[in-house]
Amino acid sequence: MSALVNVLVAVAVVALIVSRQVRAQQLTDAKRWWIVPAVLVYLSVRQQGLVDPDHHVVSVLLLGAELVTGLLMGAAWAWTTKVWAEPDGSVWTKGTRATAAVWGVGIAVRLGLVGLGALAGIHLGTGALLLGLAASLLVRSGILVWKAQSVRASYGAAGGTTARPLWKDRV
Template identity: 55%
Template sequence: MPGLVNALVIVAVVALVVVRQFRARPIDTDRRWWIVPLVLAFLALREPGILDAHHRVGSAVLLSAEVLIGLATGAGWAWTTRVWTEPDGVVWTRSTKASAVVWGVGICLRVALFALGALVGMHQDSSALMAGLAATLLVRSGVLTWRAQSLKRSAVQGAAYGDSVARSATKERV
């Protein structure tokens, strides 16, 4: 039963994250962005079946590869996400088509890793997938928070000439 619960948690988190990330939304750099990945990592690592009892070294290598794929996917996703600052100083974010490609490649690599493990006869638990997802979300959230904070700092530091001048309501053309 824990495998089914883990699978449902993974599907729910992925669905929530993907749906939310492909819509423009403000990013809050003051929130605790590391909590969800930390909870997922805790849920993954508390499972005794995360390593195959008969193939400890091989399953540890596969788990390490899963986490590395998660780290790379998170970094790729964060760097392909569009981040911008509105005139009121709020930083916004939205994933792009390149972000979807990064997700697709990450999923393909995870499927290949699972197939490799099944080919050599290793038992693979869903907790390894959850650990990889935790790594993905941790790196992505950390990089996006860092990018957003650097945008906020540059917006505050670099006031442009004419910022204090009242603007007309009509759209300016260049």
């Protein structure tokens, strides 16, 4: 896959994520939270040039820094996301202003890592970007699923249990 396609995939995923963060959204498909990160990992690992062969050690260190940045950004992103339950038991999420700040800091750090690599003559390729994004999504999704399990209905369910969704009668 070409670098342009990888960049377009990363931009499309980020645009989708950011657009979904600015409005409240029901948290669904808790069993499949790992699929998008897995696809991004597959796309990043299957291509050549994830590590610069001329600067192997330093490029691995930069890739590691990208992964750590992704993991920290995903954790901060999840912890700054508001999670609540509606009276019917459905769980909702919405990013806050702090979430936007996490995105800004994360992008700045990633640009700084790319700049450091460029100054050292290291080319990480777009696979590192996709791998860092996958790490962010994986950690964020995992934490949100975990947080959603502990969220109780806003009206307080009897006996302290989590409210179950009400089934609607169909005619």
